[in-house]
Amino acid sequence: MNEKEFADKLKPWLERSAASIGEMRAVKLKAARLRAMDAWREPVRLFGVVPMSSARAQAIHYGIVQRALLFLPLLVLIAVLAVQTLDDDGDTGDLDAQLLSQELPPDAFLDQEFRSWLGKPRG
Amino acid sequence: MSDFLASVERRAFKQAVFSVQEEESAHDIVQDSMLRLAEKYSDKPAAELPLLFQRILQNAIRDHFRRSKVRSTWTTLLYSMGLGGEDDDGDPLETLEVDELSNVPASPESQLEQSQVMESIEEALRALPARQREAFVLRYWEELDVSETAKVMGCSEGSVKTHCSRATHALAKILKAKGITL
Numbered sequence: 001m002n003e004k005e006f007a008d009k010l011k012p013w014l015e016r017s018a019a020s021i022g023e024m025r026a027v028k029l030k031a032a033r034l035r036a037m038d039a040w041r042e043p044v045r046l047f048g049v050v051p052m053s054s055a056r057a058q059a060i061h062y063g064i065v066q067r068a069l070l071f072l073p074l075l076v077l078i079a080v081l082a083v084q085t086l087d088d089d090g091d092t093g094d095l096d097a098q099l100l101s102q103e104l105p106p107d108a109f110l111d112q113e114f115r116s117w118l119g120k121p122r123g
Numbered sequence: 124m125s126d127f128l129a130s131v132e133r134r135a136f137k138q139a140v141f142s143v144q145e146e147e148s149a150h151d152i153v154q155d156s157m158l159r160l161a162e163k164y165s166d167k168p169a170a171e172l173p174l175l176f177q178r179i180l181q182n183a184i185r186d187h188f189r190r191s192k193v194r195s196t197w198t199t200l201l202y203s204m205g206l207g208g209e210d211d212d213g214d215p216l217e218t219l220e221v222d223e224l225s226n227v228p229a230s231p232e233s234q235l236e237q238s239q240v241m242e243s244i245e246e247a248l249r250a251l252p253a254r255q256r257e258a259f260v261l262r263y264w265e266e267l268d269v270s271e272t273a274k275v276m277g278c279s280e281g282s283v284k285t286h287c288s289r290a291t292h293a294l295a296k297i298l299k300a301k302g303i304t305l
Contacts, residue, residue, distance in 0.1 A: 007259070015134075017137055018133040029153065033125065033128045040161035
């Protein structure tokens with residue numbers, strides 16, 4: 001007799017053993033099953049597309065909200081910094097515009113490599 | 124889901140009894156496993172339920188042993204420190220309750236021989252090392268294939284084959300020694 005044949009002969013005995021657990025135990029098991037079924041919910045579709053258990057869908061929804069709340073202060077900080085940077089960029093832009101718009105004297109265009117300007121004595 | 128649970132609850136209970144050797148704990152394990160399956164895997168197709176349930180059940184049995192080990196470590200520690208005592212009056216009662224449960228009314232005489240064989244088989248299964256029993260029950264009672272059994276047990280397929288082979292030979296030896304022919 002090989003392993004499988006031996007196990008096949010043993011199986012009906014195990015089934016019989018499971019069937020004869022007693023009325024009281026069977027009632028308790030049935031009660032446990034009914035309690036489990038109370039916790040069971042029809043599968044739902046996340047965002048109307050992906051089918052999943054209602055418990056998991058709830059967990060995902062909760063996870064999204066939780067993460068959003070977690071990252072909210074960080075997002076606010078990034079937004080504030082971005083606004084400040086943009087303001088700074090605006091100021092620099094204005095200065096550049098003013099400098100570029102100033103009219104230079106004709107000497108400035110004629111002074112090659114600023115030689116005469118550099119040669120002037122400073123006070 | 125309900126039909127599936129109804130079809131496996133008795134076998135699951137016996138599996139847990141073989142492992143933890145105590146009916147009330149076995150019942151709690153099965154109840155927790157059914158609850159967990161219903162809560163977490165209601166969206167799974169029916170074909171996947173047996174494997175998922177076996178995984179949950181075997182994990183619950185292992186958790187039971189882990190908790191028992193931690194509890195006994197602390198109990199030993201408290202006793203050695205002289206702190207244990209009055210609070211643990213429940214233990215003898217629990218033992219008494221188990222003894223009471225094991226005093227199931229005797230089977231009718233016509234079934235006596237069969238019940239003796241059944242008891243011997245159960246006894247032989249209980250006597251197996253935990254991993255061998257787990258492999259044997261999953262493979263040959265729950266009829267999972269080798270790879271499924273390996274997934275549930277968290278070991279290699281080779282280990283499953285080894286455990287099954289050893290379990291079968293050990294069972295055959297025990298039953299033969301008791302003069303039981305199947």
